[in-house]
Amino acid sequence: MSDSKTGQVKTRRVFYIPGYDPIHPRRYRELYRKEGAAQAAISGYEVALKPKLGKGNYGWNVDAMIEGEQVSAQVEVLVWSDIVRTSMSNSIPATYWQLLRTAWVYIGSGTLWRLMRLRKGPVIAALYPVGMLIVQALLALAVGLITYRVLGLLSDNGAAQLAFAVLGVGLGIALLRWFKKKDGKFFAYYLMHDYAYSAATKGANSPELEARIAAFGDTIAAALATDVDEVLVVGHSSGAHLGVSVLADLIRAGRVPTGGPALGFLSLGQVVPMVSFLSHAERLRADLRYLSTRDELAWVDVTAPGDGCAFALCDPVSVSGVAPEGKRWPLVFSAAFTQTLSPARWKELRWRFFRLHFQYLCAFDRPRDYDYFQITAGPQTLAARYDGRPASKSRIDHAVSKYTSVAA
Template sequence: MNTGQIGRTSAVKRRRVFYIPGYDPIHPRRYRELYRKEAAAQGKISGYEIALKPKAGKGNYGWNVRAQIDGQAVTAQVDVLLWSDIVRQSMRSSIPATYWQLLYTAWVYIGSGALWRLMRLRKGPVIAALYPVGMLLMQALLALAVCAVVYRLHGLLSEHWAAQVLFAFAGAALAVGLLRWFKKKDGKLFAYYLMHDYAYAARTRGANTPELEARMARFADDIAEALAEDLDEVLVVGHSSGAHLGVSVLADLIRAGRVPQNGPALGFLTLGQVVPMLSFLPKAHRLRADLAYLSARDELAWVDVTAPGDGCAFALCDPVAVSGVAPQGKRWPLVFSAAFTQTLSPARWKALRWRFFRLHFQYLCAFDRPRDYDYFQITAGPRTLAARYAGRPASKSRIDHAISKFTSVAA
């Protein structure tokens, strides 16, 4: 790992953490409660003290952390950089509109050739992408079958045309009711949720929407303000889809000269990233340019953590290299595995193995057999991200060769 960042500072007493969630419509208190619960659990396992307090004042939703780790006292302020309102707006589609999204999204990924390239990376996230298609089609077929069965019943009772019309309406009503029931139960099925997620990227064929660009500019302002404070480290964490937002936000900050040379150390941690789902699309010029730019900068340390056990992430896929934009002098990211099968006990792994969405959030949770990845020591511990992973080799099994068909970085 490049060690250029260590010259600034390696010890941390005060830190700001900016967490960028993935495509998630839920209120950010979910992340606070997850941090509170899992930090306490990891502290008991690893032998350190960590506690949360409410964040005072206006601004982003967040919380304050006080920790005693390795005999050092550390304070951290965690801010959640929200775009859940944009997510919720994108999910406000009727049932017919969602099926139209299905057709359009399939056409974008299949017609562009992106789907076949993604399948050469990891099958897990591709299966996750195909799941809502299969589930929604199955729901539609069941509804059509119900409609057909009810309509056929008129032949057993009456051949009169009025009976045909009555049973046709009854069948259609039951079919619509069944589709509405499936949508109501999507909190357990996740078909509509995942469909909206992939459709959001496909609708612009990989380009950011204007409302997302405006929100990212606000994120950049918040981070720039923290970089001007008397801190030891500013750490940006991008989880899932939040990883590619973080790439562009930080690239913008560095290009604009908003990262002071003598300011806090700047760390960037990407977790469970799904960058190729966007960067492999034809119009993802902006993201590919930002990936290439950020990967060669010495203003930050960038660490990418995934795990093959996470079926929703592109595990051990170097997001810069597989997107085909690795420049000369590439430094980042350092790619390694959280190794769920080794860092979770056999009993814990057995309990979580088939809970795919829960595993996608495991990076933010406690490990009962932790190794060198500990989310709470990274966000509240006494060392910078750069110092923590100085000399740490990348995982040998990472995928670091170009696979994307589209590599252009200019629109």
């Protein structure tokens, strides 16, 4: 049916699962177009994009000449941004209520302290929206009090002082609304909604998300029944743990055909412990445990210590406390931003934390063995490309989670 057993690829289907992102998927097409052209110029190959024809998921086609081989790939984005947008449509008071509930879930259960034993960066990123929202509330309170006190000195009239109090409250509310309007710069509301989404169910999937996982599985199963050489699933950030569940379901159901396309799973900048360490994440922990032993796929997990929003070099199966006998996956290694980006480029990006979380999808001006565009449009399967590649020695691969129960 395909040439997948040789590790050579002429045709590929790529399914990209975004993280918690409300933005239209065209953002990912433009990122691929721009960064693919930059990487091609640096590395000496050719990458060209064309519109995807037909109905179905949003995507694009890629024609590449890499390592002297012509490869065609169809990239599709598996969208759950509508679910994300619905979960983000909260008022200012509702967001502060989310803050209290989320803090209670992570702190009250002891999960936060377990996460801090892994990497400080993503824990700081999780605490950032809490701190920023508290600061915004305190500033709004200060504006209101100062307005009332200063103007109140001008009059002893009770009615006037009441009016000044109302004005102070109004200015405080106006400041909170201004902060919310400018959240594209502060990311406090966005990140709060992100962490609150999983905390609301203590790591369980909502019915809407379960339905979307099933739909993703149907799409990938249909691709596995076609005559392509590789089907590659890419899960970025929160999309990584969705990919785990999608692929575990497919394999359990016998929907990965023997002799069909090679199946690869690339998880990038994963934040799996933020969910798998929660008490009700039995479904995800079971999927991690199951997928880690399967020979139907190759699973490569790429992170980087320079990405402060990811659990860098943390084996998501092992740290979740569910590593079984015979564990094979994932292969965990670093994209090593400080080595694969020139000093000048690293200096430019170092403090742009949100941008660095997307660096896995971008060009490197000192590339080593991680190249997103060669993986998605090059002539080797994911398994062949990293066959024999050792895992990073500095990875964390021992159990840390307090909760290790799995779904039956």
